[in-house]
Amino acid sequence: MARVKRGNVARKRRNKILRLARGFQGSNGTLFRTANQRVMKALCNAYRDRRRRKRDFRRLWIARINAAARLNGVSYSRLIGGMKQADVRINRKMLAQLAVADPSSFTTVVNATQG
Numbered sequence: 001m002a003r004v005k006r007g008n009v010a011r012k013r014r015n016k017i018l019r020l021a022r023g024f025q026g027s028n029g030t031l032f033r034t035a036n037q038r039v040m041k042a043l044c045n046a047y048r049d050r051r052r053r054k055r056d057f058r059r060l061w062i063a064r065i066n067a068a069a070r071l072n073g074v075s076y077s078r079l080i081g082g083m084k085q086a087d088v089r090i091n092r093k094m095l096a097q098l099a100v101a102d103p104s105s106f107t108t109v110v111n112a113t114q115g
Helices: 005-022 030-072 078-087 092-101 102-115
Strands: none
Touching: 005 030, 030 078, 030 092, 030 102, 078 102, 092 102
16 A cells, blocks of 8 residues: 655645634644644634524524513503504514614503503
């Protein structure tokens, strides 16, 4: 069997990983083996958290809407149910922004759903 020297291929592969690990602390950013482990873990976390971010923001919006709705004397679930019945089509992100930035407009939306 002939000897295979992996010169360019191996170096490019290692440099690709080390480039992704730039900024990691200590040997995690300089030694190939530990950098490879950290990069694989970082890529897994990034993939998972891109999906988790969507859930986290939705939970934040719901918490803000619920707090503002209770200031207007109605619970979150009754507000959303009333919005569906009154055919008020505002998504949770916009409702949360209204609740924080413009409480009077939010109160108008709440009153429109109660009638």
